[in-house]
Amino acid sequence: MLFTVAIVGRPNVGKSTLFNRLVGQRAALVHDRPGVTRDRREGEGSIADLSFRVIDTAGLEDSAADSLEGRMRQQTDQAVAEADVALFLFDARAGVTPIDEHFAGFLRRGKTPIILAANKCEGRSGDLGVLESFSLGLGGAIALSAEHGQGLGELYDALVQYETKGPVTDADEEQVDVTADSSDGTPSVDGAVEGEADQDQDELLGADAFDTIIDDGNSGGEEFLSRPLQLAIVGRPNTGKSTLVNRLLGQERVLTGPEPGVTRDAIPIDWKYKGRPVRLVDTAGLRRKAKVTDAVEKLSAFDTHRAVDLAEVVVLVLEPDAILDKQDLTIASRVINEGRALVVAVNKWDIATDRNDSLEKLRDKLEESLTQVRGVPTITISAKTGRRVDELMEVAFKVRETWNRRVPTAALNRWLDDATQRHPPPLSKQKRRIKIRYVTQVKARPPTFVAFTTRPVDLPESYHRYLLNSMRENFDFEGVPLRLFVRKPDNPYDKR
Numbered sequence: 183m184l185f186t187v188a189i190v191g192r193p194n195v196g197k198s199t200l201f202n203r204l205v206g207q208r209a210a211l212v213h214d215r216p217g218v219t220r221d222r223r224e225g226e227g228s229i230a231d232l233s234f235r236v237i238d239t240a241g242l243e244d245s246a247a248d249s250l251e252g253r254m255r256q257q258t259d260q261a262v263a264e265a266d267v268a269l270f271l272f273d274a275r276a277g278v279t280p281i282d283e284h285f286a287g288f289l290r291r292g293k294t295p296i297i298l299a300a301n302k303c304e305g306r307s308g309d310l311g312v313l314e315s316f317s318l319g320l321g322g323a324i325a326l327s328a329e330h331g332q333g334l335g336e337l338y339d340a341l342v343q344y345e346t347k348g349p350v351t352d353a354d355e356e357q358v359d360v361t362a363d364s365s366d367g368t369p370s371v372d373g374a375v376e377g378e379a380d381q382d383q384d385e386l387l388g389a390d391a392f393d394t395i396i397d398d399g400n401s402g403g404e405e406f407l408s409r410p411l412q413l414a415i416v417g418r419p420n421t422g423k424s425t426l427v428n429r430l431l432g433q434e435r436v437l438t439g440p441e442p443g444v445t446r447d448a449i450p451i452d453w454k455y456k457g458r459p460v461r462l463v464d465t466a467g468l469r470r471k472a473k474v475t476d477a478v479e480k481l482s483a484f485d486t487h488r489a490v491d492l493a494e495v496v497v498l499v500l501e502p503d504a505i506l507d508k509q510d511l512t513i514a515s516r517v518i519n520e521g522r523a524l525v526v527a528v529n530k531w532d533i534a535t536d537r538n539d540s541l542e543k544l545r546d547k548l549e550e551s552l553t554q555v556r557g558v559p560t561i562t563i564s565a566k567t568g569r570r571v572d573e574l575m576e577v578a579f580k581v582r583e584t585w586n587r588r589v590p591t592a593a594l595n596r597w598l599d600d601a602t603q604r605h606p607p608p609l610s611k612q613k614r615r616i617k618i619r620y621v622t623q624v625k626a627r628p629p630t631f632v633a634f635t636t637r638p639v640d641l642p643e644s645y646h647r648y649l650l651n652s653m654r655e656n657f658d659f660e661g662v663p664l665r666l667f668v669r670k671p672d673n674p675y676d677k678r
Contacts, residue, residue, distance in 0.1 A: 184235045185234050186235040190262060190271070199328040221447055221449045222240070224237050229334050234341065240255070250444065272301070274303045290320065413495050418509055442467065443479070498513055500528050502534035502540045521663050524559075527563050531562040554663065608642060618641075620634055631666045
């Protein structure tokens with residue numbers, strides 16, 4: 183059981199920079215603009231031999247509950263409630279501000295223990311701010327520089343006391359109440375923590391949820407399928423990706439709203455679907471590259487592309503009234519070119535106007551524009567109502583099994599004999615028949631094959647596509663990208 187640390191504070195005090203420092207990865211987006219972080223991001227942090235779960239949160243702002251900032255505040259409040267300790271960060275160079283004082287008072291009224299830290303203390307620029315921190319009523323502040331890694335030793339000393347403390351039990355609550363009635367009347371709540379620390383999930387590479395090494399195809403299939411399904415949700419802005427994630431999880435885990443572009447970071451979440459582990463990644467909406475001029479949006483797009491590159495299955499979320507427009511096709515092509523399994527989900531089906539026409543357009547565009555992958559699984563859903571969301575997950579697990587499939591070499595060569603007899607390879611430029619000697623699968627994820635022939639450069643692209651399509655049909659590789667390389671066999675006499 184790792185204890186949990188929630189990093190909180192007003193916007194632009196360096197919370198995401200400290201988060202990246204603790205997890206040892208550039209996982210969270212960092213920019214000089216205030217309010218870049220919106221959703222809470224979790225990772226496994228460490229200082230020397232001390233390990234813990236750390237949560238990066240949005241900047242604390244005093245706003246209406248129904249506004250975007252208010253919804254961000256609710257996410258932060260939930261993170262603080264779930265944490266074992268809150269690390270309250272403020273900008274030492276700017277000093278203690280009224281909003282710092284406001285939220286310090288809010289945190290003092292809660293049950294979660296608080297550690298006060300003054301960031302941006304490199305040199306002596308933050309000395310005055312550290313002295314001002316006593317006015318917050320949280321004791322002395324730890325002087326930090328998240329950017330330069332200064333002050334982590336003091337932070338270690340402040341956090342290490344929570345390493346062995348478990349979640350609060352009913353007996354612990356009673357003990358806290360009894361202690362509050364002590365002779366001096368001062369409540370002693372050392373170690374009292376609200377909520378249960380999150381159990382450490384199967385972090386494949388520790389801190390950064392995206393740095394998942396896609397298997398090279400050499401490990402066993404059953405072992406691979408027992409690992410968490412790496413599932414990324416992608417699409418254009420405002421198609422309902424975050425709503426779908428919340429529906430799958432059964433809680434308001436990520437920020438949603440009518441405003442387009444609410445999600446900025448690619449947020450990884452570990453959970454289990456019917457006992458099967460899943461690493462679900464909610465991503466920012468992707469617009470056409472020519473329209474992206476904002477620096478933060480460029481960072482968000484890069485984060486989304488990284489999530490796609492490191493996923494196993496990618497769900498492309500569409501709207502029924504805008505089926506596979508140019509940007510959707512660009513996203514789908516990138517997924518396929520990266521060798522990832524693709525599932526198309528048409529969201530908001532409960533409000534679709536012309537369903538038959540939408541489905542017909544979808545089939546036609548998939549057939550015309552994604553010729554390199556036939557049979558891409560498509561499913562109509564409603565993230566808002568939960569319609570067919572469970573079916574979507576079953577399709578995702580099924581397509582991963584196909585993506586991981588291996589075909590024995592003997593079966594491949596029986597297929598090759600039949601395929602070349604039905605449609606023999608054309609003549610080479612020297613008017614000689616091209617002979618394909620044998621074919622073998624060299625890896626999975628995606629399924630990759632090598633065919634050996636004496637004249638690989640003379641084999642036309644059309645016959646290459648014929649072999650792929652025949653292989654897809656015979657071995658039920660519908661919906662996943664296949665790769666077929668043509669090689670010349672080694673000549674044992676070449677070295678003599």
